[in-house]
Amino acid sequence: MYFPSTSNDDWETKSIKELDWNESAIEPLKDFLENTDSKSFMILVNGRIVMEEYFNGHSATTTWQWNSAGKTLVTAAIGIAQEEGYLNIDSMVSDYLGNGWTNETLDKENLITSKHLLSMTSGINDEKELIIKQNLTYLEDAGSRWSYHNVFQKLMDVVEQATNQEFESYFNTKIKDKLAMDGFWNNGLIFRIYHSNTRSMAKFGLLALNKGKWDNNQIINKSFFNESINTSQNINPSYGYLWWLNGKSSFMLPGEQTVYEGPLVTNAPSDMYAAMGAADQRIYVIPSKKMVIVRMGEASDPSNPNFAVSGFDAMLWEKLNDLIN
Numbered sequence: 001m002y003f004p005s006t007s008n009d010d011w012e013t014k015s016i017k018e019l020d021w022n023e024s025a026i027e028p029l030k031d032f033l034e035n036t037d038s039k040s041f042m043i044l045v046n047g048r049i050v051m052e053e054y055f056n057g058h059s060a061t062t063t064w065q066w067n068s069a070g071k072t073l074v075t076a077a078i079g080i081a082q083e084e085g086y087l088n089i090d091s092m093v094s095d096y097l098g099n100g101w102t103n104e105t106l107d108k109e110n111l112i113t114s115k116h117l118l119s120m121t122s123g124i125n126d127e128k129e130l131i132i133k134q135n136l137t138y139l140e141d142a143g144s145r146w147s148y149h150n151v152f153q154k155l156m157d158v159v160e161q162a163t164n165q166e167f168e169s170y171f172n173t174k175i176k177d178k179l180a181m182d183g184f185w186n187n188g189l190i191f192r193i194y195h196s197n198t199r200s201m202a203k204f205g206l207l208a209l210n211k212g213k214w215d216n217n218q219i220i221n222k223s224f225f226n227e228s229i230n231t232s233q234n235i236n237p238s239y240g241y242l243w244w245l246n247g248k249s250s251f252m253l254p255g256e257q258t259v260y261e262g263p264l265v266t267n268a269p270s271d272m273y274a275a276m277g278a279a280d281q282r283i284y285v286i287p288s289k290k291m292v293i294v295r296m297g298e299a300s301d302p303s304n305p306n307f308a309v310s311g312f313d314a315m316l317w318e319k320l321n322d323l324i325n
Helices: 023-035 067-083 114-118 150-163 167-179 198-209 222-228 312-324
Strands: 038-045 048-054 184-187 192-196 273-277 281-286 291-297
Touching: 023 038, 023 048, 023 312, 038 198, 048 198, 067 114, 067 150, 067 167, 067 192, 067 198, 067 222, 067 273, 067 281, 114 150, 150 167, 167 184, 167 198, 192 198, 198 273, 198 281, 198 291
Parallel strands: none
Antiparallel strands: 038 048, 038 291, 184 192, 273 281, 281 291
16 A cells, blocks of 8 residues: 655556556546536545546645535544543543533433444434534434434534644644645534645545555554444444445435435445545545545535535446446
């Protein structure tokens, strides 16, 4: 596994011809990406760049929002803080935030652990997106309902209280600086979103491909990382700790309680795990192919810009399969 330099912009490449992929599929893939309002696209194999494309005025130095794909950065920070002894994901959230961080009764609030926030099973009412105390009301007991909800952001507060550091400062020291990523957390009205250039997103994907290890440095505890990319609860098997998982028996979608049979992306590799954000921000990690794929851009379908999961994935994988297979 190759890792790019953390002291300069050098990054080795591997040609599509060397990989014996289908070169005639390159232009249809690029046309598809451009026509679906993509800003950037990268493929890494064994850490080396195979494709790096920019569209619609974007460039290698332009920053773009990760949206909910950045949830996986929070997972990484939680894993590191646990490894360093600051917190335990099986402990009550109120152990770190104090009693009364929700608008629930104390007995119901005390059921919620950091693991429930990581797995989207807090049981908190998901009707309102703004994460303020008055909106954090009881719906079901923690662990009994899967619901995609912004309350996961409270994990950032957990890190801050446990480490006695601002989340961004802790994140920068433990992850960003070690990978020589660029980027910043934008503290928006509804939630905090990470912004970076495309190569920084790809670097985090490479860290994820190597199970939390960058070159010879184990940044995220391997056991915790493996736990995070496996089914985290028995309600939605396609969800780990803020990572989406392919190849499972069924899946659920944001904003719904419907259970759909079959894998998340039927034409993608079954061992794929993915960071997925609104407007089709994507990091696909495919261990069987030693591959990382990154896409940044506007929503491919402007009528459905908000959901982390969309029909874009199957359409993109149709083009990727023509290239790779």
